[in-house]
Amino acid sequence: MYRTRYNGTLTLADEGKQVKLVGWVSKKRNLGSLLFIDLRDRSGIVQVTVKTDELTVPEIRNEFVISVKGIVNKKEVANPNLKTGEVEISVTAIEVINKAKNPPIIIADTTDALEDTRLKYRYLDLRRSVMQEKLVIRAKIARAAREYLDHNEFLEIETPILTKSTPGGARDYLVPSRLHPGSFYALPQSPQIYKQLLMIGGLERYYQIARCFRDEDLRADRQPDFTQIDIETSFLEYDEFLSMMEVLIQKMFKDVINYEVKLPLKRLSYAEAMETYGSDKPDTRFDLKLHNLDFLHHGVELFAHTPVVRAIVIPEAGDKMSRKQLDELNIEAKKFGVNSLANLKLTSEGLAGSLATKLNDAQKAQIIKSLNLKVNDLVLIAFNEVKDRVLPLLGALRATLAKRFELIKPNQYEILWVEKFPLFSYDKETKRYASEHHPFTMPLIEDLELLKTDPSKVLSQTFDIVINGYEAGGGSMRIYDQELQHRIFALLGMSEAEIREKFGFFIDALEYGTPPHGGIAFGLDRLAMILSGTDNIRDVIAFPKNLSGISLMSEEPNSVTQEQLDELHIKIIKGEDNE
């Protein structure tokens, strides 16, 4: 037997007990004939004390795996920084199980190594307790989900990883078929069609902790393969389903971080979210709402060509931003297609700032009243012909400014549903409608008539769960009527032949008594980020890829042998790997 106890669990209650421990040498302090070793395993660290004049001690260095036998003793002076700080192990036998090279990074809670170094030596980085804690949180979220869903008669069912490529949406990762040269499997972007087929198959309640793949560019919160808690149900009405999912969210927060989520969750329509927060995933931990100043379009020269004039008010920030800092915000504005921002601040002498000289007294008074300004408030004003530029810009600004002015309290969680997204977006280039969510999304019943007259106005039975400004999940009620499904495909500009080619089996399936159904997918990675308080998705994935989609540790993707390519009937025509 390697061990009788876990290091981090030892307390004063164990005083006098004989224990056998294993672990890694986290730190040693050699005082000559007295040697202290911080011995680390997954549970934590305990100090072991070796009298080197009474015991022959093998060579011991950092990160060696060692085994000790000894007695749990009370320490003269406790170390309050350690869970086990009240005890130490007086060693009677010590043995090296395995040696270790000097690690390239410091293995401690605070390491000074940069992330790319840590990623290269991920297996060492994972020894740090702060990293392990994040994976513990991730596992606890999955466990909470399984417990809740199992308890509510959901079945955990696996769906294929080698699936059919269906164009539209994200790029697929393709897998060449050896048995069928020239044909490809696609890795699933989500198990969407399969889970709907499971509903048609009469399984009624399904879930899966599903790996999904999207061949798109990465971000701090986006990986090419990621995990969703994927859920689908039959015979639940919209509100019933959302309520059931709210309780799941509540349980996750309770089980993982012991935080009480108050139900029911707030709901905001997509349109309200955009108008009020400039985002479809608003961070509602702080205010900074958007204000409508469209009335300035008439009467202010600067806004003569821009009917959309919107503002955010940052309280007590009038003296906190220099002219230079305000100018820098214009860089942000340009990203959103807005040329520049105007600003105002209310001083004791009245309105000042870039816009002040362009306003008459009546307009100034109207602004002060309309925005309810107080002295030293800062107003940032975005203006453009198009709402779709102004609102997202101010949405982005409110997020960055909230961070800059520290308007966000730590350990605060604001959870809400954003619902009723438009069913379609209109692509001006191709002059076609595209599904905002996916083509199986149910429109709002009251908007069905609009499908004939103005499809762009049709809203859908969709919902996103938004937590602290992150989209932590999204779903919809699905179309179960094949007639309606055909109308949607037609609106998307798909011919019968195209429909047959892409979704034929699914269209067929719809005709055999499809139950009303709907579902959601929660982003497990995102949830883990939120609950472990990191804004880096790589922190909550054991072996993540960097922004170029490369694993710095195992160095995939890599080239393969000519034999492998030949077998797959694949010829590389461009690139260095061609030989």
Add this chain to the structure above:
RNA sequence: GGAUCAGUGGUGUAGCGGUUAACAUGUCUCCCUGUCACGGAGAAGAUCGAGGGUUCGAUCCCCUUCUGGUCCGCCA
């Protein structure tokens, strides 16, 4: 595809035309019986990401390139 920031001992940083390339930490050797960020003495360790240019002289300025971070496009 685009924008932007950063590459200097193992690790993290400083230096920004002429330096013996500095500091911290880690590593190694010796001393130390109460340390817990142990302490003390000493040592080793860097072709300043790569290539080119400007210059009497480049870690420093310019160009190219590679690598990494962040963002935009993209992500039904």
